[in-house]
Amino acid sequence: MAKVAFLGLGVMGYPMAGHLQAAGHEVTVYNRTASKAEAWVKQHGGAMGKTPREAAEGAEFVMTCVGNDDDLRSVCTGKDGAFAGMEEGAILVDHTTVSAKVTRDLAAIAAGGGIGYVDAPISGGQAGAENGALSVMCGGEEDIFARAEPIIDAYAKICRRLGGIGAGQITKMCNQIAIAGLVQGLSESLHFAQQAGLDGAAVVEVISQGAAGSWQMQYRYQTMLDDEFDHGFAVDWMRKDLDICLTTADEIGASLPVTALVDQFYKDVQRMGGGRWDTSSLLKRLTREN
Structure with missing residues (x-):
């Protein structure tokens, strides 16, 4: 079992984070609207962070599922971003559908801090998220993906690496x-x-x-x-x-x-x-x- 942070509790992220907690992982969540994170903790247990950085501190894996390129940059970078709280050797798994360009940009920033990166957009809709039956399409280095795959499996029907960074997107x-x-x-x-x-x-x-x-x-x-x-x-x-x-x-x-x-x-x-x-x-x- 792993220490995991989940950033973004929308219609997809909320149940996905729940599956991680149910699988026995130690989950800390963050959401821009704090009341959503509070509701998740009340329902599932775990903990919440006031910022992406706080949620990511000490986490072996940080999962993101937000809205768009700008949202992803916001939760990953800056003094309160996830990267600032992640330790060398930790892995960020991004489930947001974003451009391959922002994926490659953020993966490069992560690599500079010794952080692994997997772009892992999802398909299957809200029902797939709730039932833990998502299709997860991934890009990243083989060894980093191999470490992340067992964590992703908590909510995946199928999870495959298609190539290097950006291939998932x-x-x-x-x-x-x-x-x-x-x-x-x-x-x-x-x-x-x-x-x-x-x-x-x-x-x-x-x-x-x-x-x-x-x-x-x-x-x-x-x-x-x-x-x-x-x-x-x-x-x-x-x-x-x-x-x-x-x-x-x-x-x-x-x-x-x-x-x-x-x-x-x-x-x-x-x-x-x-x-x-x-x-x-x-x-x-x-x-x-x-």
């Missing part, structure tokens, strides 16, 4: 690119069925057993048909991720025409007031037009 971009097209296709399929006068649920029952089947279809079709869009990853966060995808595509010479188009569709959803709706709300955009 690049893989997460592949994940988001694939999801964007799938959700738009599912939205159009359900909309088409409804416009044709068919029972959407009956259509899905049939087509999901063939080549059209997907996780999105299995877990999102019914809430989409019920016009409920508060069951997962928010549109605002998806647009943040797709911006990373499109920026990186320009840098590496990749072509993402469908991703660019779906990003604009999500922009339409934001304009409808749906920034906090989940990503399946692309259907809402289609039904609005009719």
Whole structure:
């Protein structure tokens, strides 16, 4: 068992930190809104730090799961940042979806202090976090990853190293690119069925057993048909991720025409007031037009 700090108790981080505590690790948490950390300690035990540095002091592993590049820099660097409290030989595991650039920048700073770094973005949504069944895609040095993997296993269904620093973030971009097209296709399929006068649920029952089947279809079709869009990853966060995808595509010479188009569709959803709706709300955009 290890001494672990967990920084960031959002819809993903809160249950992930709980799994670490349940696995027997000694967990100290930090959250920008202190009341969230207090609630976590009351529910799970463990301890809380008033700053990232305080939470990270003495920890063998520091896990981060925050919002974006700026949030990650904030919790890692500066006099109150995690790096200032970490000892040589400790490892920071970042579960935030951020750019590969900030990942490489922070990994270099960490290395200067003798701190290991693993970029380990996650997929599986809130349900995956709560059930300890996340897909964790990692980048970093092999020996550092090997030390961190048993800790990550507390909430992972699968955890794989894809390459050096930044490889995890690049893989997460592949994940988001694939999801964007799938959700738009599912939205159009359900909309088409409804416009044709068919029972959407009956259509899905049939087509999901063939080549059209997907996780999105299995877990999102019914809430989409019920016009409920508060069951997962928010549109605002998806647009943040797709911006990373499109920026990186320009840098590496990749072509993402469908991703660019779906990003604009999500922009339409934001304009409808749906920034906090989940990503399946692309259907809402289609039904609005009719």
